[in-house]
Amino acid sequence: MRKILISCLFVFGFALFLNAQDHSHDHHNHDHHNHDHHDHNHDHAHKDDHSSHGGCGHHEVDPATWDPAPTAFHHISDANVFSIGPFSIPLPCILYAPDHGLSMFMSSKFDFDWNAHEGTGHKAIDRYVLDLGVVRRIKDNSFPMGEIKIDGITHKKENDVTVGYVCYGGNKYQIEDQSTIDGGVFGGGMTSFYDFSISKNVISMFLMVLFLFWLFRSVANTYKKRRGMAPTGKQSLVEAIFVFIQDEVAKPFLGHKWEKFTPFLMALFFFILALNLFGQIPFLGGSNATGNLALTLVLAVITFFVVNLNGNKHYWQHIFNFPDVPAPVKAILTPIEILGVFIKPLTLMLRLFANITAGHIVIIIFISLIFMFSEFGRNMGIGVGAAAGSVFLTLFMMAIELLVAFIQAFVFTILTASYIGAATEEAHH
Amino acid sequence: MTGSIAAIGMGIAVIGAGIGIGNVGAKAMEAISRQPEAVGDIRSNMILIAGLIEGAAIIAIVLSFLAR
Secondary structure, three states: OHHHHHHHHHHHHHHHHHHHHHHHHHHHHHHHHHHHHHHHHHHHHHHHOOOOOOOOOOOOOOOOOOOHHHHHHHHHOOOOEEEEOOEEEEOEEEEEEOOOEEEEEEHHHHOOOOOOOOOOOOEEEOOEEEEOOEEEEEOOOOOOOOEEEOOEEEEEEEOOEEEEEEEEOOEEEEEEOOOOOOOOOOOOOOOOOEEOOOOHHHHHHHHHHHHHHHHHHHHHHHHHHOOOOOOOOHHHHHHHHHHHHHHHHHHHHHHHHHHHHHHHHHHHHHHHHHHHHHHHOOOEOOOOHHHOHHHHHHHHHHHHHHHHHOOOHHHHHHHHOOOOOOHHHHHHHHHHHHHHHHHHHHHHHHHHHHHHHHHHHHHHHHHHHHHHHOOOOOOHHHHHHHHHHHHHHHHHHHHHHHHHHHHHHHHHHHHHHHHHHHHHOOOOO | OOOOOHHHHHHHHHHHHHHHHHHHHHHHHHHHHHOHHHHHHHHHHHHHHHHHHHHHHHHHHHHHHHOO
16 A cells, blocks of 8 residues: 555656656747747848748737737647657658548658747648648649748638638748538538648557557566565556556446446546546647547547447337336437437547646646746746746646546546446346 | 627536536535545545536537537
């Protein structure tokens, strides 16, 4: 027991240490960055007198109208570059456009600055461009194919929607996002291309799957070797969590069938937990995999199938023909029950997404406060004060987020278990 | 000042969920103090109910996005 406590304390302390480290670094980088920006702006302001840039290039940040929302969305969204600290690592792009076919290349081909965090490409490849780390495509068919050097990418707010434009040869070409199946609910929709890339989230998923495989393989081997002995090392941490889920989630909710569904519940719990915690590690890409609707959608769809394929006669009877209920009530009850079948996985999907994304956004907004108060480095005194307050708030939020990472993984698992339990329950009336 | 009235709806939905989860937590604390030996059962059921209430709030938030 003492060992478990010590391991937990160690993990917590290590995470806090990492967080603290990130903040000191973060400020440094951003401050540095801001200076760069400032100098650039000066250069451009001079050049603009002589030659036109077609409206592209760096713009001076106006502290009065600066909106932290795009910065926050840039940080929580998936990307085609993996940024570790101030450096960007290229990732493979697998893109499909119906009018062009399949294109596969590394995102380094976009010629982004490897030592800049944003990852904005200087080249267009077959009309694809890299805009703030995300692959987008130029809508206009008159734009030449192949590798083209572009003058820059600019963003403009039109009717409350930010639209990106590529500047090339004095003209501006509108760019669009990849196709999503949300039908416009979250600002997406069908566009001219599909993105199947090994993106930042996919890489972090692979890493976590490999890590969990290694962890559980080695723990399983230790169990074989040290049969009947007290747990040691990694076993102490894994066994505590594993037994907790088994005793608190699987057994009470699933009755005597708990052994059949325990592997699924464990896979869900540890996968979500690992991705939640990996997303918490600052400076390591800051991947927001469990805060991505596509990933939570897949998890929820798997849960949907597991629940409904294992549903017994009583489960379906309670949906379509509730026993011992008068017919008029049935007319109301049946549609509600049918809706409930779909609402259950839908809320699973949205709950995980909303909780993780909200936590990440709050942290970014707290960091943004420094830049808002200091007016982007123009007012260093207030900036230092704001930084002190912001670091405190962010550390507090990070600690809460560690808690949320565990709670949301637990809630997803316990709700899945209760849905499976309700679907497989034998009648006792 | 610009904004969407859906944001107000979102806030109202969150107030409702906050009251609901607050009640769940308060009653769970009472139950634990009354029967400390049942703390495990009470805790997991508390989280389950809180999750279900949160589901209603999340649906309201998404609908307020949709109605934007």
